[in-house]
Amino acid sequence: MTGSVSRPRIGIIGTGAIGGYYGVMLARAGFDVHFLLRSEFAAVAEGGLHIDSAVHGPLHLSAVQAYSQAADMPPCDWLLVGAKTTSNASLAPLIAQAAAPGAKVLVLQNGLEVEDELRTLLPDSLHLLGGLCFICVHRAGPGAIVHQALGAVNIGYHSGPLQHDAAARQALVEEGAGLFQRAGIESQAMANLQQARWQKLVWNVPYNGLSVLLRASTTPLMSDDNSRELVQALMAEVVRGAQACGHELPAGYAEHLFKVTEKMPDYWPSMYHDFLHKRALELDAVYVRPLAAARAAGCELPKIQALYQALAFIDANNR
Amino acid sequence: MTGSVSRPRIGIIGTGAIGGYYGVMLARAGFDVHFLLRSEFAAVAEGGLHIDSAVHGPLHLSAVQAYSQAADMPPCDWLLVGAKTTSNASLAPLIAQAAAPGAKVLVLQNGLEVEDELRTLLPDSLHLLGGLCFICVHRAGPGAIVHQALGAVNIGYHSGPLQHDAAARQALVEEGAGLFQRAGIESQAMANLQQARWQKLVWNVPYNGLSVLLRASTTPLMSDDNSRELVQALMAEVVRGAQACGHELPAGYAEHLFKVTEKMPDYWPSMYHDFLHKRALELDAVYVRPLAAARAAGCELPKIQALYQALAFIDANNR
Numbered sequence: 323m324t325g326s327v328s329r330p331r332i333g334i335i336g337t338g339a340i341g342g343y344y345g346v347m348l349a350r351a352g353f354d355v356h357f358l359l360r361s362e363f364a365a366v367a368e369g370g371l372h373i374d375s376a377v378h379g380p381l382h383l384s385a386v387q388a389y390s391q392a393a394d395m396p397p398c399d400w401l402l403v404g405a406k407t408t409s410n411a412s413l414a415p416l417i418a419q420a421a422a423p424g425a426k427v428l429v430l431q432n433g434l435e436v437e438d439e440l441r442t443l444l445p446d447s448l449h450l451l452g453g454l455c456f457i458c459v460h461r462a463g464p465g466a467i468v469h470q471a472l473g474a475v476n477i478g479y480h481s482g483p484l485q486h487d488a489a490a491r492q493a494l495v496e497e498g499a500g501l502f503q504r505a506g507i508e509s510q511a512m513a514n515l516q517q518a519r520w521q522k523l524v525w526n527v528p529y530n531g532l533s534v535l536l537r538a539s540t541t542p543l544m545s546d547d548n549s550r551e552l553v554q555a556l557m558a559e560v561v562r563g564a565q566a567c568g569h570e571l572p573a574g575y576a577e578h579l580f581k582v583t584e585k586m587p588d589y590w591p592s593m594y595h596d597f598l599h600k601r602a603l604e605l606d607a608v609y610v611r612p613l614a615a616a617r618a619a620g621c622e623l624p625k626i627q628a629l630y631q632a633l634a635f636i637d638a639n640n641r
Numbered sequence: 642m643t644g645s646v647s648r649p650r651i652g653i654i655g656t657g658a659i660g661g662y663y664g665v666m667l668a669r670a671g672f673d674v675h676f677l678l679r680s681e682f683a684a685v686a687e688g689g690l691h692i693d694s695a696v697h698g699p700l701h702l703s704a705v706q707a708y709s710q711a712a713d714m715p716p717c718d719w720l721l722v723g724a725k726t727t728s729n730a731s732l733a734p735l736i737a738q739a740a741a742p743g744a745k746v747l748v749l750q751n752g753l754e755v756e757d758e759l760r761t762l763l764p765d766s767l768h769l770l771g772g773l774c775f776i777c778v779h780r781a782g783p784g785a786i787v788h789q790a791l792g793a794v795n796i797g798y799h800s801g802p803l804q805h806d807a808a809a810r811q812a813l814v815e816e817g818a819g820l821f822q823r824a825g826i827e828s829q830a831m832a833n834l835q836q837a838r839w840q841k842l843v844w845n846v847p848y849n850g851l852s853v854l855l856r857a858s859t860t861p862l863m864s865d866d867n868s869r870e871l872v873q874a875l876m877a878e879v880v881r882g883a884q885a886c887g888h889e890l891p892a893g894y895a896e897h898l899f900k901v902t903e904k905m906p907d908y909w910p911s912m913y914h915d916f917l918h919k920r921a922l923e924l925d926a927v928y929v930r931p932l933a934a935a936r937a938a939g940c941e942l943p944k945i946q947a948l949y950q951a952l953a954f955i956d957a958n959n960r
Contacts, residue, residue: 535854536954548953555947624943628874634867635855 329354330501333398333420335413337362337371339461339592340430341404343469344507346371346383351505356387356395358416363390365464374462375469376587397422400501402453403429406596407436407607414443421448428453428477428498432526432592433607434519434615437480449482451498452515454522456582458589470587474508475499476522478515520564521571525579526608528556530593531629534603534636541588552625554580559623563612566621603637605630648673649820652717652739654732656681656690658780658911659749660723662788663826665690665702670824675706675714677735682709684783693781694788695906716741719820721772722748725915726755726926733762740767747772747796747817751845751911752926753838753934756799768801770817771834773841775901777908789906793827794818795841797834839883840890844898845927847875849912850948853922853955860907871944873899878942882931885940922956924949 331354334345341357349355359366367388373381389395392415399422405413410429417427417440426449429437437450444450454477458470477498484491495511502509512518532543532553543549557576564571596603609630616623648671653664656676668674678685686707692700708714717739724732729748736746736759745768748756756769763769773796777789796817803810814830821828831837851862851872862868876895883890891897915922928949935942 532951536951538954538958542958543954546954546957548950548957552947552950552954555943555950624874625947628871628944628947631867631871631874632851632855635857635862635865635871638865638867639857639861 330399331356331396331422332501333395333401334358335392335401335403335417335420336405336409337366338404339459339467340455340457341402342371342461342465342467343373343457343459343473344402344404344430344455344475344502344505346373346381346467347505347507348501349383350381353501353505354387356389356398356420358389358392358395358420360390362464363388369465371465371467373467373469376471377469377473392416392419395420397425399425400498401425401427403427403431403440405431406601407431407433407604408602410436410440411443414440418444418448421445423447424449424483426451426494426498429480430455430475431607432522432530433604434516434523434611436607441481447483449484449494450480451477451495452480452519453477453498454518456522456525458586460590460592460595470589472582472586474510475502476510476512476518478512478518480515514569516567517564517569517571520560520567520569520612521575523564523608523612524557524560524571524576525583526591527560527612527626527629528553529583530591530604530608531556531633533591533594534597535629535632539588539590539594540583540586544584555625556629559626560612563616563621563623563626566619567615568619597636597640600641602641603633605633605637609633649718650675650715650741651820652714652720653677654711654720654722654736654739655724655728656685657723658778658786659774659776660721661690661780661784661786662692662776662778662792663721663723663749663774663794663821663824665692665700665786666824666826667820668702669700672820672824673706675708675717675739677708677711677714677739679709681783682707688784690784690786692786692788695790696788696792711735711738714739716744718744719817720744720746722746722750722759725920726750726752726923727921729755729759730762733759737763737767740764742766743802744768745770745813745817748799749774749794750926751841751849752923753835753842753930755926760800766802768803768813769799770796770814771799771838772796772817773837775841775844777905779909779911779914789908791901791905793829794821795829795831795837797831797837799834833888835886836883836888836890839879839886839888839931840894842883842927842931843876843879843890843895844902845910846879846931846945846948847872848902849910849923849927850875850952852910852913853916854948854951858907858909858913859902859905863903874944875948878945879931882935882940882942882945885938886934887938916955916959919960921960922952924952924956928952
């Protein structure tokens with residue numbers, strides 16, 4: 323019932339901006355992609371998925387294999403989880419239902435330790451991987467996604483049957499990266515998922531938080547000396563936290579992300595959209611756990627701590 | 642032309658909430674008080690000054706000695722400056738015009754080094770003092786002031802003819818405190834003005850800034866665990882900064898102000914009113930100079946630095 327190795331069957335759990343974008347790109351590359359949807363099921367089943375991409379032009383996947391229930395999906399070899407970290411517990415049974423035996427579950431979420439809760443709720447036979455998406459994308463309406471820039475995905479192995487076999491684990495991660503690469507998407511197999519997550523935090527900690535705190539998108543944040551310095555100081559603290567936790571990030575990595583952001587089109591990070599729509603902010607994954615991990619390693623991150631406390635106040639008063 | 646020692650003549654330069662409140666209290670205690678006004682001159686000359694006080698009940702000073710120009714004022718023995726720190730340079734000539742020979746100029750403003758610019762613009766013969774007001778008061782309309790709680794003023798000597806005579810200097814500061822005390826206002830003569838200013842910063846740094854950053858008054862800030870911790874962390878940094886600059890604040894001082902604030906009625910600090918009315922925020926006095934003074938003493942204050950940078954971004958985008 324599952325797809326072949328050369329054309330694995332891919333399930334998208336949570337067809338928002340991230341799941342929708344990568345799902346459409348993979349489907350256009352010839353993969354057999356199945357989309358699980360909730361509120362947008364009817365719109366997508368009827369009208370398909372539309373991506374307004376500044377990189378690829380307008381994309382339209384008309385014949386979407388759309389499902390409103392995981393039980394209706396065929397068993398998938400790869401499952402891409404693009405939902406919010408705050409909903410992981412409720413997603414676990416859906417993932418298990420849609421998974422072929424030995425399936426690979428790739429969690430496309432930001433933050434630290436986002437797989438840990440899922441892991442305890444999934445069968446041991448499933449591989450769990452994490453993916454960090456460097457992309458400017460947001461949902462514009464039912465079945466409609468706007469892709470502004472970038473698109474790379476860095477992948478690492480979290481846990482599962484290959485946990486203790488480094489070589490086989492890495493081969494599987496490379497298989498995952500290969501899927502994206504065949505769809506024209508830049509993708510790196512990371513030897514260390516935790517390090518990959520810390521690297522992504524170098525971007526998310528400053529920009530996600532400051533977008534909410536200062537009600538500002540990337541262009542104004544990068545146009546003011548004070549916010550630029552604050553971004554850099556927060557990035558430097560993430561790098562210090564990573565280091566304290568044993569992850570030496572590549573030299574100049576923060577500067578690289580800072581420069582990438584300068585060249586990006588004006589972008590509102592996902593946390594701002596959550597704030598605007600009065601949804602829970604992903605504070606645990608992006609702030610609480612990194613702060614706790616750094617502290618456990620004897621490293622205080624005072625500016626991130628202050629930013630987190632301010633955001634927690636805003637979040638509590640926003641819902 | 643000046644008043645007697647027992648009944649000195651007092652001029653109020655900038656009859657906003659602070660100048661208006663203390664001016665009315667002093668006038669009601671029998672002092673000869675003269676008020677300099679700008680936009681509110683006509684309203685006050687006609688209708689007087691009204692204070693809606695939660696402490697004293699409604700107060701009305703009907704026959705206000707009001708002036709629209711400093712040149713029209715009689716020479717005053719004491720001048721109370723209640724305007725924003727951001728306008729000090731333009732106030733200096735008005736102060737000089739209204740000052741009797743050897744007059745005492747008391748700057749009722751928050752922040753560090755707020756007297757320094759004034760000093761260079763005033764005659765050497767004038768005494769310059771600073772006063773720190775612990776009071777919840779705001780302007781409600783032309784000639785109308787709301788007094789919610791507290792009222793104490795701590796006074797210290799900045800510079801002038803008595804600069805090198807500690808005993809005479811302290812006697813003059815006590816004379817100033819005595820004016821307020823005779824009006825029923827708690828007032829302390831502080832031996833060290835810089836220390837007094839650092840003490841007041843323990844309150845202003847967290848509450849002024851967070852009121853703007855989080856659009857929150859004191860009650861919500863004191864009702865949330867995260868903002869409470871953030872307030873305490875910012876207070877602790879001010880205490881460290883003071884210490885680095887050689888000012889050992891009284892033991893438990895931050896805890897004392899924290900508890901006072903818990904018992905206060907819900908209060909919007911003055912910086913929030915400035916933000917709301919798109920006026921310049923007093924960032925130099927409350928943040929830039931304390932940060933620079935601490936840094937010059939080898940002490941970094943990372944959370945205050947982050948708060949300042951966020952506020953500077955907000956301020957730049959607010960005007």
